[in-house]
Structure formats: structure tokens, C-alpha cells
Amino acid sequence: xxxxxxxxxxxxxxxxxxxxxxxxxxxxxxxxxxxxxxxxxxxxxxxxxxxxxxxxxxxxxxxxxxxxxxxxxxxxxxxxxxxxxxxxxxxxxxxxxxxxxxxxxxxxxxxxxxxxxxxxxxxxxxxxxxxxxxxxxxxxxxxxxxxxxxxxxxxxxxxxxxxxxxxxxxxxxxxxxxxxxxxxxxxxxxxxxxxxxxxxxxxxxxxxxxxxxxxxxxxxxxxxxxxxxxxxxxxxxxxxxxxxxxxxxxxxxxxxxxxxxxxxxxxxxxxxxxxxxxxxxxxxxxxxxxxxxxxxxxxxxxxxxxxxxxxxxxxxxxxxxxxxxxxxxxxxxxxxxxxxxxxxxxxxxxxxxxxxxxxxxxxxxxxxxxxxxxxxxxxxxxxxxxxxxxxxxxxxxxxxxxxxxxxxxxxxxxxxxxxxxxxxxxxxxxxxxxxxxxxxxxxxxxxxxxxxxxxxxxxxxxxxxxxxxxxxxx
Numbered sequence: 502x503x504x505x506x507x508x509x510x511x512x513x514x515x516x517x518x519x520x521x522x523x524x525x526x527x528x529x530x531x532x533x534x535x536x537x538x539x540x541x542x543x544x545x546x547x548x549x550x551x552x553x554x555x556x557x558x559x560x561x562x563x564x565x566x567x568x569x570x571x572x573x574x575x576x577x578x579x580x581x582x583x584x585x586x587x588x589x590x591x592x593x594x595x596x597x598x599x600x601x602x603x604x605x606x607x608x609x610x611x612x613x614x615x616x617x618x619x620x621x622x623x624x625x626x627x628x629x630x631x632x633x634x635x636x637x638x639x640x641x642x643x644x645x646x647x648x649x650x651x652x653x654x655x656x657x658x659x660x661x662x663x664x665x666x667x668x669x670x671x672x673x674x675x676x677x678x679x680x681x682x683x684x685x686x687x688x689x690x691x692x693x694x695x696x697x698x699x700x701x702x703x704x705x706x707x708x709x710x711x712x713x714x715x716x717x718x719x720x721x722x723x724x725x726x727x728x729x730x731x732x733x734x735x736x737x738x739x740x741x742x743x744x745x746x747x748x749x750x751x752x753x754x755x756x757x758x759x760x761x762x763x764x765x766x767x768x769x770x771x772x773x774x775x776x777x778x779x780x781x782x783x784x785x786x787x788x789x790x791x792x793x794x795x796x797x798x799x800x801x802x803x804x805x806x807x808x809x810x811x812x813x814x815x816x817x818x819x820x821x822x823x824x825x826x827x828x829x830x831x832x833x834x835x836x837x838x839x840x841x842x843x844x845x846x847x848x849x850x851x852x853x854x855x856x857x858x859x860x861x862x863x864x865x866x867x868x869x870x871x872x873x874x875x876x877x878x879x880x881x882x883x884x885x886x887x888x889x890x891x892x893x894x895x896x897x898x899x900x901x902x903x904x905x906x907x908x909x910x911x912x913x914x915x916x917x918x919x920x921x922x923x924x925x926x927x928x929x930x931x932x933x934x935x936x937x938x939x940x941x942x943x944x945x946x947x948x949x950x951x952x953x954x955x956x957x958x959x960x961x962x963x964x965x966x967x968x969x970x971x972x973x974x975x
Contacts, residue, residue, distance in 0.1 A: 504539045506553065508546035508613060510576075512569055513559025513898050515718055515944070516550070517587055518661070519671045521557045524586070525659040547579055554581045558589030560688070562858065573787075575770075591688050658703075660710050664968050666708055666905055667714035667943055672700055672738065676720035677728070677800045678757065681862040682786075682824065692720070692728045697738050701745070708747050714776070715751040716942070723760035724752050733760055736768050752776040752942065758783060759797045763809050772815050777817035778940060779810055779879075784824050787834040793866065794827060796975040807846045818940040820852035825882055826875040827868035835878050842885055848893060849946050850886045856881050858916075897975045901957060906969050907948055908935035936973060949975065 507528070510522045529540060546554045554576055561566045569589055576583050662668050673694040676685045707715055719725060726734035742751060751774055758781050769775055785791055788799040810817055823838060842850065854875050856862035911932040934956070936949045951973050958972035961966065 503537060506541045506542060506551050507555065508543045508551045508553075509555045509557070510546050510572060511557045512572065513557070513561070513565060513588065514887060515669045515672050515716070516674070516720070517557045517559065519658075519669050519718070520587065521657045522661055524555065526657045529659070529903065530657070534671050536895075540644070541588065546576065546581070552580075552582055554583050556583055556585055557587040558585055558751075559587065560589040560592035561683075562853075580905075588688070594824075597617065605966060609779070629869055631632070632872075640784055644693075645810060658706075660707065662943070663710050663712055665907060665937075665943065666711045666712060666968060667716060668710075669716045669718050670700065670703055670707065671718050672722065673725050678721060678759070679795055679862075681793065681866075682784075682827070682855070682858070684860045692724060694719075694726045697726075697734070697741055700738060701741055704742065708749060713749050715749060716754060717751060718737065718754045719820035721760075722755050723757045723759040730858060736765055739769075741773060743774055745774075748772050750776050752778040754780045754942065756781050758803065758806060761806065763805060763960075766806070766813070776940065777814040778942060779819045780942070780945075781806070781819065781821050783821045785827065785830075785834075786839060787830070787837050790827050790830055790834050793829055794824075794863070811846070816940070818848045818942075818946070819846060819853075820849040820942070820946065822853060823882070824853050824855050825879045826870040827855045828863060828870065829868045839882060842882065842889070845889055845892075846917070847889075848940075849890070850873065850915075852879065852882055852886060869891070888952065899974065901972055901974050902938045903972045904937050904939040904970065906934055906967050906971060907934075907937050909965070910935070910969055934971075934973075936971065949973070951975075 509521055509525060512517045525542075529542075541550070543551045545551070556569070556572065556576070558569045560569075568590065573583065573585075660668050675684075675690045675692050677692045679686055704715060723735055724733050725738060726732075753775075756779060761781075764951055770779075783803060784794055784796060784802060786800055791799065807819070810819060825838075825841075826835065855863075855870070856875075857869075908931060932953055934951050934953065936951060937943055938946075938949060941947065955973045955975070956971050957974055959971040
């Protein structure tokens with residue numbers, strides 16, 4: 502019998518994670534009934550027993566590509582056989598095939614020559630086969646080689662987050678928006694949505710696996726089904742989800758503000774299973790900059806949406822992201838952004854420094870902001886955001902929250918308790934508990950770290966464990 506000892510590393514977005522989960526099941530399915538193989542999956546890709554690693558990659562910005570290259574180097578040093586999967590493959594293919602003098606960015610590829618060389622070297626070192634597994638076959642399992650196909654729900658899936666009661670559900674893939682700083686439509690393909698019935702079937706599969714929180718994701722969830730019917734059917738999908746007779750909740754990630762309207766937000770107020778979490782990637786507040794980003798909304802609409810959410814969803818959580826010093830951004834544009842941030846609409850903000858990416862339309866724009874100014878303004882924005890987050894945490898003190906334990910840091914083998922009286926030993930009280938608040942999205946928003954004496958209720962009469970549901974006070 503031949504052993505297949507493998508592991509996975511998933512880099513980048515949660516859409517990548519869903520792809521990885523489907524591929525994991527396909528691998529198990531391929532060998533599970535084959536008497537000639539023994540399949541051993543290890544969660545630690547660097548474990549000495551692991552000899553084969555599937556690395557799902559990201560390409561979106563240079564820092565994430567650097568992470569991929571660093572990870573590849575670490576794996577190669579450990580003598581791991583590696584298969585590269587995901588977005589970076591398509592990026593590398595496009596980048597390495599481009600002529601140096603091609604007018605893809607202002608001045609050609611220029612500074613990307615070194616990246617081309619490094620990625621070629623890494624790609625050459627990473628290509629390794631195991632028995633009858635080939636690159637072509639893996640791409641067929643993972644996705645079609647041209648990335649135009651999206652049929653994963655025809656196969657089972659490994660739910661890697663099931664122990665924490667949540668999981669991601671990808672309702673569409675790719676994108677049609679053509680934002681000037683992004684190349685997803687150029688590198689991958691146009692949006693392709695899954696039919697509602699397939700999504701509902703997948704939800705039933707997830708519920709049968711014990712999942713209680715479903716997170717709907719796509720490049721742009723608000724344009725779901727526009728590729729099939731010429732207009733969004735997201736809220737028709739949500740209405741079908743609301744009809745499911747089961748105890749669960751769902752949230753939406755990446756609500757593109759071009760599409761969403763007050764009328765649609767009013768529909769959300771009627772949904773009972775919807776978690777009032779609004780992930781709205783605004784990128785900026787200045788209308789001239791939004792136009793150059795190829796974003797089809799203005800300041801007035803942004804304020805209307807945010808004011809409505811604050812009024813109609815008083816217990817909501819709003820997250821956004823901004824790009825600092827996009828080309829043509831003047832000091833007054835940046836000041837307008839800082840003043841907007843200071844209005845405290847948001848519970849979490851991600852900040853990104855602008856820098857040119859190959860093939861992005863924005864790389865052709867003139868009036869680039871010098872790096873020294875970008876870093877100075879980014880630091881100023883970062884300090885403002887950090888102060889707001891600290892104020893938000895101060896406002897949460899002495900309030901009770903509810904949700905699931907993500908981690909227990911203790912030297913004890915178990916935490917035995919008397920639930921009725923919440924009696925803990927002296928050693929127990931040294932334990933630190935990591936909890937995700939109900940409104941916070943997993944892997945995106947901050948978790949709470951509490952002590953045992955902050956727990957006011959435990960829902961199960963048993964030893965305290967990871968994934969237990971508790972009530973606690975900040």
C-alpha cells in the first residue's frame with residue numbers, strides 16, 4: 502500500500518478557501534475506495550510526515566504575491582512536493598507571456614522584470630508529479646484551465662470551519678465591474694453565478710453538517726445572477742433562503758455600493774435570518790477620485806446608504822476599505838476622506854496604499870502621488886482609524902455579548918464547571934478564552950479575549966470547550 506501524505510495552504514480570499522475545500526474532497530474521493538493508497542491529511546503542511554502540499558495562491562497585490570513566493574521557498578526548503586493552484590497561475594501566465602515593451606502599464610513592464618524572473622524560478626521548482634496526478638488533471642478538478650467554468654457544487658465539499666459552526670458559500674465567481682485598480686475581469690473571466698436551486702441544495706448540505714452561520718460570498722454579491730438575467734437577483738435568492746425551515750443565520754460579504762439601493766436595504770429589514778453585517782468596499786469618498794476608479798456612485802449616495810443603515814439597523818456592523826492616494830488625488834481629496842472617516846460610521850476599516858499593478862488601467866494614469874507622501878498620509882489615516890477602533894472598544898465595556906468560543910489558552914486538560922453557580926478553580930481563572938462576537942465576521946474582524954470570570958452563561962452543561970456558545974461581559 503502506498504501512502505499519500507498531503508496538506509493544503511490557502512492564501513488570499515475566502516473564495517479561494519471554498520475552492521480548496523472542494524478540491525480536498527475530490528482528492529479524498531479519488532483514493533478513498535482505492536486499496537492501493539492510504540490517504541493521510543495533515544493540517545500542518547510543514548510536518549515532517551507531509552510530502553505533498555497543495556498551495557492555493559493569490560495575486561491581487563504585490564505583497565500577497567510576495568507572501569506566495571515566501572511560502573513556496575519555505576516549502577521547498579522543507580523538501581515538500583508542491584502544486585500551485587488558483588489565481589497566481591493565471592497572473593504568472595499573463596505576466597510571463599507579456600513583452601517587456603508592451604504598453605500594459607506606463608513605461609511597459611519595467612520594474613516587473615525581476616518579479617517575472619523570480620516567479621519563473623519558483624514555478625520551475627514547484628512542478629512535481631505524484632503517480633498519475635498531472636497539472637492538467639488538477640486544474641480540471643479545481644476548475645477548468647481557462648477559468649470560465651464554475652460547477653463546484655456538483656461535488657461534495659470538505660467543511661474546514663464546521664467545528665466553529667460557520668462556513669462560506671460562494672454564490673458567484675469572477676467579476677464584470679472593471680474597476681481601474683483591479684484586473685480580475687482581464688485575468689480571469691466575466692461573472693458566472695450559480696442557480697438558486699444549487700445554492701439552496703448546498704445550504705441544506707451545510708445545515709446537515711451542523712453549520713449554523715452561512716456566509717455568502719462573491720467578487721460582488723450585489724450583482725448575483727446579472728450574468729444570467731441581465732439584472733441582479735440577490736434579494737430573490739435571500740427570500741428563498743429565508744423560507745428554509747431551520748435554525749441558522751447568514752451574512753453577506755462584499756456589497757458593491759454601485760448596485761445596492763435604499764429600496765433593497767428596506768427589503769433586508771424584513772429578513773429574519775439575516776445578520777445585519779454590511780461589508781461595503783467604498784474605496785474613497787471624493788467623487789472625482791471615485792470616477793477615476795470607475796466607481797459609479799458619489800458622495801451623496803454613500804451618505805444616504807450609511808444613514809439608512811444606521812437608522813434602520815441600530816445593532817448593525819459596518820465594514821469598509823479605502824485606497825490611500827490614488828492617482829490624481831489632491832490634498833483636499835485626502836482631507837475629505839479623513840473627515841469622512843472621522844464621522845465614525847464604521848466598525849472596521851481596512852486601508853490600502855495605492856501602488857501600480859501590471860495590467861491595471863490605473864497604472865496608465867498620470868499624476869501619481871510620490872511614495873513619501875503616500876506613506877505619510879497612510880500613517881495619518883492609520884492613526885485616525887486606530888483611535889476610532891480603541892474608542893469603539895471602550896464603548897463596548899460592561900455590555901454583554903453572545904457567540905462561540907474560538908480558542909482556549911490553558912495548560913489544563915479540561916475546564917470542569919458547575920454551570921448553575923459558575924464555580925471555577927484558581928487554576929481555571931488563569932485561562933484566556935478567545936470569542937468571536939456574533940456580529941463580527943470570522944477571520945476579518947477582531948475577536949474578544951476574555952477571562953473565565955467574564956462568562957455569565959454557558960449554553961451546554963458540560964466541560965467548556967472550543968466552539969461552545971456562551972454569554973460574556975466585556
